[in-house]
Amino acid sequence: MPTKFCTRLIMVEINEQDNTEKKGLNFVEQIVADDLKDGKNGGRLNTRFPPEPNGYLHIGHAKAICMDFGVAEKFGGTCNLRFDDTNPVKEDVEYVDAIREDIHWLGFDWGDREYYASDYFPQLYDLAIRLIKEGKAYVDDQTSEQIAAQKGTPTTPGVNSPFRDRSVEENLDLFQRMNAGEFEEGSRVLRAKIDMANSNMHFRDPIMYRIIKHPHHRTGTTWKVYPMYDFAHGQSDYFEGVTHSICTLEFVPHRPLYDYFVRELADDTYCPRQIEFNRLNLTYTVMSKRKLLQLVKEGLVAGWDDPRMPTISGMRRRGFTPAAIRNFIERIGYTKYEALNSVSLLEYAVREDLNAHATRAMAVINPVKVVITNYPEGQVETVEMDNNPEEPESGTHQMPFSREIFIERDDFMENPPKKFFRLAPGAEVRLKGAYIIKCDEVVKDAEGNITELRCSYDPDSRSGMPGASRKVKGTLHWVSAEHAVDATVRLYDRLFNVENPAAETDRDFREMLNPDSLKVVEGVKVEPFIAENASKGKKFQFQRIGYFTPDYDSTPEHLIFNRTIALKDSWEKEQKK
Numbered sequence: 001m002p003t004k005f006c007t008r009l010i011m012v013e014i015n016e017q018d019n020t021e022k023k024g025l026n027f028v029e030q031i032v033a034d035d036l037k038d039g040k041n042g043g044r045l046n047t048r049f050p051p052e053p054n055g056y057l058h059i060g061h062a063k064a065i066c067m068d069f070g071v072a073e074k075f076g077g078t079c080n081l082r083f084d085d086t087n088p089v090k091e092d093v094e095y096v097d098a099i100r101e102d103i104h105w106l107g108f109d110w111g112d113r114e115y116y117a118s119d120y121f122p123q124l125y126d127l128a129i130r131l132i133k134e135g136k137a138y139v140d141d142q143t144s145e146q147i148a149a150q151k152g153t154p155t156t157p158g159v160n161s162p163f164r165d166r167s168v169e170e171n172l173d174l175f176q177r178m179n180a181g182e183f184e185e186g187s188r189v190l191r192a193k194i195d196m197a198n199s200n201m202h203f204r205d206p207i208m209y210r211i212i213k214h215p216h217h218r219t220g221t222t223w224k225v226y227p228m229y230d231f232a233h234g235q236s237d238y239f240e241g242v243t244h245s246i247c248t249l250e251f252v253p254h255r256p257l258y259d260y261f262v263r264e265l266a267d268d269t270y271c272p273r274q275i276e277f278n279r280l281n282l283t284y285t286v287m288s289k290r291k292l293l294q295l296v297k298e299g300l301v302a303g304w305d306d307p308r309m310p311t312i313s314g315m316r317r318r319g320f321t322p323a324a325i326r327n328f329i330e331r332i333g334y335t336k337y338e339a340l341n342s343v344s345l346l347e348y349a350v351r352e353d354l355n356a357h358a359t360r361a362m363a364v365i366n367p368v369k370v371v372i373t374n375y376p377e378g379q380v381e382t383v384e385m386d387n388n389p390e391e392p393e394s395g396t397h398q399m400p401f402s403r404e405i406f407i408e409r410d411d412f413m414e415n416p417p418k419k420f421f422r423l424a425p426g427a428e429v430r431l432k433g434a435y436i437i438k439c440d441e442v443v444k445d446a447e448g449n450i451t452e453l454r455c456s457y458d459p460d461s462r463s464g465m466p467g468a469s470r471k472v473k474g475t476l477h478w479v480s481a482e483h484a485v486d487a488t489v490r491l492y493d494r495l496f497n498v499e500n501p502a503a504e505t506d507r508d509f510r511e512m513l514n515p516d517s518l519k520v521v522e523g524v525k526v527e528p529f530i531a532e533n534a535s536k537g538k539k540f541q542f543q544r545i546g547y548f549t550p551d552y553d554s555t556p557e558h559l560i561f562n563r564t565i566a567l568k569d570s571w572e573k574e575q576k577k
Contacts, residue, residue, distance in 0.1 A: 026333060026334045026335075027277075027334065027335070027336065028067065028071060028246060028275055028277055028334055029071055029074065029075075031244075031273075031275055032045060032071055032075055032244055033075065035243070035244070035273070036075060040243070041243045041270050041271075042269075042270070044077070044241070044243055045071075045072060045075050045076070045077025045078070045243055045244065046072070046077055046078050046079070046080065046240070046241050046242050046243045046244075047068045047069070047071060047072045047077065047078075047079045047080070047242065047243070047244050047245075047246060048068060048079060048080040048081070048082050048115075048237065048240065048242045048245065049064060049065055049068040049069065049079060049080070049081055049082070049103070049110075050082045050083070050084045050117075050233065050236075051083060051084065051099050052083070052084045052085070052087070052090075052091070053083050053084075053085055053091045053092065053093075053095040053096045053099060053217075054087065054090035054091050054092075054095060054289070055095060055289040055292065055293055055304070056095065056098050056099075056102070056292075056304040056305070056311045056312070056313055056314075057098070057099055057102045057103075057311065057312045057313075058287060058289070058292065058309075058310045058311045058312065059280060059282065059285075059287075059310045059311075059312065059315065059325065059346070060279055060280040060281075060287045060310075061102075061312070062102075062106060062280075062312055062325055062326075062329060063279070063280040063329050063334075064246070064247075064248070065102075065103055065106055065108060066106070066326055066329045066330075067246055067277065067334060068246055069103075069108035069110075070108075071244070071246070077243075078111070078113060079108070079110060079113070080110060080113040080114075080115055080240055080242065081099075081100075081103065081110040081113065081114050081115070082114075082115040082116065082117065082236060082240065083096060083099070083114075083115070083116045083117065083118075084117050084229065084232070084233070084236075085116050085117055085118050085216070085217065085218065086117050086118070086226050086227055086228070086229065086232050087212070087226065088212060088214045088215060088216040088217065088226070089212060089214045091216075091217055092217065093217050096217075098304070098313060101313070102312040102313060102316075105312065105316055105322055106312070106322050106325065106326065107322050107326070115236075115240055116218060117227075117232050117233075117236050118216060118218050118219050119236075119239075120232070120235065120236050120239050121219065121222075121223055121227070123235070123239060124227050124231065124232060124235055124236075125179070125223075125225075127235065127264065127265070128175065128190060128208060128209060128227075128231075129172065129175070130264075131192070131208075131264065132168060132171045132172050132175060132190075133168055133172070135168060135193065136192060136193050136194075137171070137190055137191065137192050137193055137208060138161075138163060138164055138165075138166050138171050138190070138191055138193055139163065139166065139170075139171050139174040139175055139178070139188055139189070139190055139191075140161050140163045140164075140188065140189050140190075140191050140205075141163055141187065141188050142161060142162075142163070143186065144186065144189075147161070147189070147191075147207070150196075151196070151201060151204045151205075152196070152201075152204070154199070154201060157196060157197035158196035158197065158204045158205075159196065160196050161191070161205065164193060164205070174188065175190055175209070175225070178190070178209070178211055178224065178225050179223065179224050179225045180224065181213060181224040183211060184211070185210075185211045185212060185213055186210075186211070187211065188211060189207045189208075189209060189210050189211075190207070190208045190209040190210075190225070191205045191206065191207050191208060192205060192206050192208050192231075192261075193205060194206070194260070200253060200256055200257075201253075202230065202253055202254055202256070202257045203256065203257060203260070206228070206230055206231075206257060207228050208227060208228055208230075208231040209225045209226065209227055209228065209231070210225065210226060210228065211224060211225055212224070212225070212226045230254055230257050230258070230261070231261060233245075233258065234258040234259075234261050234262040234272060234274075235261060235262065235265060237262070237272040238262055238265045238266060238271075238272055241270070242272050243270075243272060243273065244272070244273055244275060245258070245272050245273065245274045245275070246274075246275050246276075246277065247274060247275075247276055247277075248276060248277060248278070248279045249276045249277065249278055249279060249336065249338060250279070251274065251276055252276050255274045255276070258274050259274070276336070277334040277335065277336065278334065278335050278336065278337055278338050278339060279338065280329070280332070280341065281338070281339065281340045281341060281502075282310065282340075282341055282342075282343045282346065283340060283341070283342050283343045283344075283499045283500060284343050284494040284495065284496045284497070284498070284499060284501075284514075285310045285343060285494075285495065285496065285501070286310075286496065286501050286502060286509060287310065287502075288502075291509055292304075292309065292310075292311065294510075295309070295510075298510075300510065300513065301495075305317045305552075307319075307490070307492050307551075307562050308492055308493075308494075308495040308517050308518060309495070310495075312325075317551065317552060317562065318492060318549070318562050318564050319354075319539060319547060319548065319549030319562055319564030319565075320350050320564065321350070321353050321354070321357075321539070323353050324346075324349045324350040324352070324353040324354070325346075325349070327349045327352070327353065328345060328346045328348075328349035328350075331345065331349065332345065340500060343494065344569050347565055347569055348569075350547075350564065350565050351547070351565055351567070354539055354541065354547045354564065354565070355390060355541070356388075356390050356391070357388070357390075357391065357539060358388065358539040358540055358541040358547055359387050359388055359394070359533070359538070359539065359540050359541065360385065360386060360387060360388055360389070360540075360541050360543055361385070361397075361526070361527055361529055361530045361540050361541070361542065361543070362385075362399065362432070362477045362478060362479050362526070362527045362530075362542070362543055363477075363479065363487070363489075363524060363525065363526040363527070363530060363540075363542040363543075363545065363548070363561075364406045364407060364408055364477070364478065364479050364484075364524065364525045364526075365408065365489060365521055365524050365542075365545060366408055366409045366410060366521070367406035367407070367408070367409065367479075367484075367523070367524075367525045368406065368407060368408075368409040368412060368450060368451075368452070368453060369404060369405075369406060369451070369452045369453070369481060370404070370405050370406070370407055370437070370452070370453045370454075370455055370478075371403065371404050371452060371453070371454050371455070372403050372404070372405070372437060372455050372456065372457050373440070373454050373455070373456055374456045374457060375402075375403040375457055376403070377403055378403075379402070379403065380400050380401070380402045380480075380482070380483075381400075381401050382398040382399060382400055382401065383398070383399050383401050383433040383434050383462075383463075384396045384397075384398060384399075384433070385397055385398075385399050385432075385433050385529075388541075397529045398529075399433065399480075399527050399528075399529060400480045400482070400483045400527075400528070401431075401434050401435075401480055402480045402481065402482045402483070404480070404481040404482060405431070405478045405479060405480055405481055406478060406479045406480075406481055406484060406525045407423065407431075407453075407476050407477070407478050408476070408477070408544075409450075411423055411429075411476050412424065412439070412450070412453060414442060414450070421473040421474040422474045422476060423437075423439050423453070423455075423474070423476065424439060425439050425440075425442060426438065426439065426440075427439060427474075428472045428474075429472055429473075429474035429475065429476050430461070430472050430474065430475045430476070431475075431476055431478045432475050432476065432477050432478070432543065433463070434462060434478070435457040435458060435459070435461045435462050436457065436458045436461035436467075436470065436472055437455040437456065437457045437458075438455055438456055438457075438458075439453055439454075439455050440454050440455055440456055441453070441454040442454075458470070476544075477542075477543045477544050477545075479525045479526065479527050480527070481525075483527070483528050484525035484526065484527070485525070485526050485527075485528060485530070485531040485559065486523060486524070486525065486526075486559070487524045487525075487526045487530075487531075487559035487560070487561060488520060488521065488522050488524065488558070488559065488560045488561070489520075489521045489524050489548065489560075489561045489562075489563060490518060490519070490520055490521075490551065490560065490561070490562050490563065491518070491519040491520075491521060491563045492517065492518055492562060492563055493514060493516060493517050493518075493519075494514055494517060495513060495514060495517050496509075496512050496513060496514055497512060497513070497514040497515075498512040524561075526542075526559065530559075531556070531559060534550045534554060534556075534559055534561075535550065536550060536552065536554075537549065537550075538550055539564070540561075541567075544567070545566075545567065546563050546564070546565060546566040546567050547563070547564040547565050547566075547567075548561040548562065548563055548564060549561065549562055549564055550562075
């Protein structure tokens with residue numbers, strides 16, 4: 001389905017929902033509301049957001065964050081932040097810090113409820129020992145390849161491990177020695193003894209523990225065995241008092257196993273409940289953390305916070321706002337069906353928020369000089385510019401006007417087509433906030449390149465003058481040449497040039513990278529007001545160009561701006577040329 005049609009379809013659905021379900025509950029919220037009404041878990045509500053600290057969070061995690069924290073806020077509950085730190089080989093404190101920052105930036109807080117799966121390693125180990133003693137778990141000496149082969153297929157039963165009937169005493173001894181570090185990684189695992197013929201593949205004696213001899217970022221070398229996700233997750237929920245374990249649809253087949261393990265701890269008074277919703281998938285984007293890490297490690301992007309990345313830190317650096325991301329997530333909603341959302345919807349939400357709040361200012365990306373020949377030499381006057389017409393309370397700022405200015409080179413054509421309402425020989429345009437000028441002469445160098453335009457101005461055409469009401473069809477942005485400040489802009493576009501890279505299974509995803517996803521433009525001219533206010537996180541609308549924000553690398557001596565988003569979505573039109 002073409003992206004444009006998808007966008008239109010989703011927007012229609014959104015509008016219909018807005019009209020018929022104002023402030024209505026999504027299906028997850030309805031489940032929570034019903035459970036609270038029924039008095040389940042003593043009327044408590046406790047959710048959790050459980051990221052793995054093995055990479056930076058992306059926009060898909062933002063959807064989960066908005067659900068986990070949002071539903072708790074909506075119904076007066078609490079939400080824990082729990083790091084799923086069960087694989088020390090891939091984890092790093094850097095990721096822990098980044099995750100905290102991203103959640104706070106999105107506008108959520110977990111208070112004093114920061115937990116780690118590693119907090120529960122002793123309880124999980126004790127539970128594993130108990131299950132071994134009860135004959136519900138055994139140590140398997142097979143390789144991972146052998147175990148996978150013996151599991152069978154969804155339509156054929158698996159084969160029991162030759163080590164499945166070890167005695168309780170032998171299993172206890174081996175498991176304790178595994179944790180003592182006596183055996184090599186991959187040589188043994190602890191498996192749950194459930195049912196090798198079960199139609200749910202996850203029930204075919206799943207692995208509970210594996211040997212890892214890598215220091216853990218919190219527990220050091222205390223442990224040599226680490227729990228698998230399916231064994232650790234539900235139990236951690238239980239230990240924390242989580243009532244609703246909300247996750248994405250790929251965990252639907254894991255739910256019976258989640259319930260199986262939790263029932264080893266829970267009773268009728270309290271039991272966590274797993275609920276699944278659809279993931280956030282975007283066009284022209286990959287959401288695989290493994291692939292994103294690959295892009296970072298291979299230097300194909302400038303890091304996790306590269307503004308082209310779908311990471312929350314990358315979007316923050318690019319100039320996206322928390323409100324825009326949250327509004328986008330609210331628009332697409334939560335369902336039980338996987339969907340591919342058009343990135344244009346996200347960009348629409350970003351434009352909508354920035355239009356309401358970004359400060360308007362003038363910048364010229366590709367400058368050509370204009371000399372106003374009948375304007376007095378040495379004279380400088382100021383014009384008053386609105387900071388944001390959408391926010392009258394934002395006020396105005398002063399902008400210098402002088403005899404020599406810069407305009408966009410693309411705003412002049414020597415032989416223009418019909419309906420070209422910008423500057424041309426003999427044509428008139430209005431300089432925004434200032435005067436009407438007419439092009440009288442074009443100056444070129446020896447190679448025929450335009451180096452200067454010589455124009456005349458109408459002194460009565462400025463606001464407040466008798467001729468101010470005179471109409472011309474074109475209005476251009478400009479910057480005073482004498483007062484302009486040099487800057488660099490980074491023009492970002494979509495990282496991939498294929499609508500759904502994940503669907504192109506016969507191609508290496510790196511082959512689908514957009515070679516024009518970043519263009520660096522030097523020698524940009526910005527008005528002094530921009531240079532004076534270019535603080536980190538500041539949002540500007542460069543008039544007629546797009547929305548920009550100062551990059552982290554920007555300094556007063558070397559201004560660098562990231563284009564957050566263009567004023568209009570021209571991507572699809574360009575792709576069809």
